[in-house]
Amino acid sequence: MRILICDGLHPQGLDILRADPDVEVLAPDQPSAELIREILPECDAMVVRSRTKVTADLLENAPRLKVIGRAGTGVDNIQVQAASARGILVMNTPGANAMAAAEHTMALMLALARHVPQATQSMREGRWDKKRFMGTELYQQTLGIVGLGKIGTIVADRALGFKMNVLAHDPHITPETAAILGTEWVELDKLWSRADFITLHTPLTAETRNLINRDTLSKMKKGVRIINCARGGLIDEEALYEAIVSGHVAGAALDVFAKEPPEGSPLLRLPNVIFTPHLGASSTQAQENVSRAIAMQILDYLKRGIIRNA
Ligand code: MLT
Numbered sequence: 001m002r003i004l005i006c007d008g009l010h011p012q013g014l015d016i017l018r019a020d021p022d023v024e025v026l027a028p029d030q031p032s033a034e035l036i037r038e039i040l041p042e043c044d045a046m047v048v049r050s051r052t053k054v055t056a057d058l059l060e061n062a063p064r065l066k067v068i069g070r071a072g073t074g075v076d077n078i079q080v081q082a083a084s085a086r087g088i089l090v091m092n093t094p095g096a097n098a099m100a101a102a103e104h105t106m107a108l109m110l111a112l113a114r115h116v117p118q119a120t121q122s123m124r125e126g127r128w129d130k131k132r133f134m135g136t137e138l139y140q141q142t143l144g145i146v147g148l149g150k151i152g153t154i155v156a157d158r159a160l161g162f163k164m165n166v167l168a169h170d171p172h173i174t175p176e177t178a179a180i181l182g183t184e185w186v187e188l189d190k191l192w193s194r195a196d197f198i199t200l201h202t203p204l205t206a207e208t209r210n211l212i213n214r215d216t217l218s219k220m221k222k223g224v225r226i227i228n229c230a231r232g233g234l235i236d237e238e239a240l241y242e243a244i245v246s247g248h249v250a251g252a253a254l255d256v257f258a259k260e261p262p263e264g265s266p267l268l269r270l271p272n273v274i275f276t277p278h279l280g281a282s283s284t285q286a287q288e289n290v291s292r293a294i295a296m297q298i299l300d301y302l303k304r305g306i307i308r309n310a
Pocket residue numbers: 049050071072073074075097230280281
């Protein structure tokens with residue numbers, strides 16, 4: 001069985017695959033789309049992170065392909081319907097990097113509240129600007145979480161530890177379950193209007209694209225702060241830019257962008273927006289976890305027909 005590793009995979013996962021005598025691992029360094037297209041017809045499985053786009057067109061010439069493994073959570077870089085139509089299974093590892101994404105969300109929320117990156121930059125420039133960086137506490141502030149899945153649930157728990165009031169919206173979770181998690185289930189409109197901080201933890205789908213837009217922004221409290229460690233397409237970036245410039249939104253912390261990298265985005269120029277380059281899953285532990293999980297899942301499927309999404 002030949003397995004093509006398209007994006008960087010932690011050595012722990014590679015070692016699991018290489019240790020199997022029935023497996024040949026092809027792991028070219030940062031292969032171009034052309035190289036992937038050339039090699040894929042001879043492969044039984046491919047492993048991707050977010051860099052490689054798995055399109056219907058690419059899959060047309062993959063007669064041996066049985067499984068696409070996403071070493072991570074979001075599968076929006078894979079045309080899942082096209083894969084399914086060809087009988088190719090798409091699997092991801094939704095639990096394996098949840099802690100990393102949730103902790104990054106908390107890091108951004110705190111950094112946003114207390115202007116940590118801006119203050120660092122100011123000191124690098126030789127200043128000692130104590131007055132300029134007056135912040136806000138998280139204590140007793142209301143956090144609105146959109147998406148109470150694996151990541152949203154950890155964020156809720158950590159926010160409760162900071163004694164925030166936590167509102168949650170998730171169409172797949174009942175108010176009772178939300179209450180067990182210490183949160184209050186609310187309709188989206190209520191979440192927009194009551195939250196001081198809003199964080200997104202929902203996949204990017206046709207329904208959630210541009211979830212934060214001019215209309216929903218206008219329903220939010222003046223001074224709201226927005227954190228996005230999920231997917232860039234969830235926010236209409238032009239509308240967010242306008243809302244920040246007008247002062248309606250006090251700030252935003254963005255790990256993800258509609259186009260990555262977000263070259264030329266006017267958001268990059270706003271002093272009250274802080275950024276990281278899609279680092280949600282970038283912890284050593286998360287990369288070890290996702291690589292091991294996807295390697296074992298792929299072997300289980302190819303060798304034993306067992307389907308798991310860890
Ligand atoms: C994910 O979906 O797992 C994260 O966004 C991290 C990544 O893209 O690898």
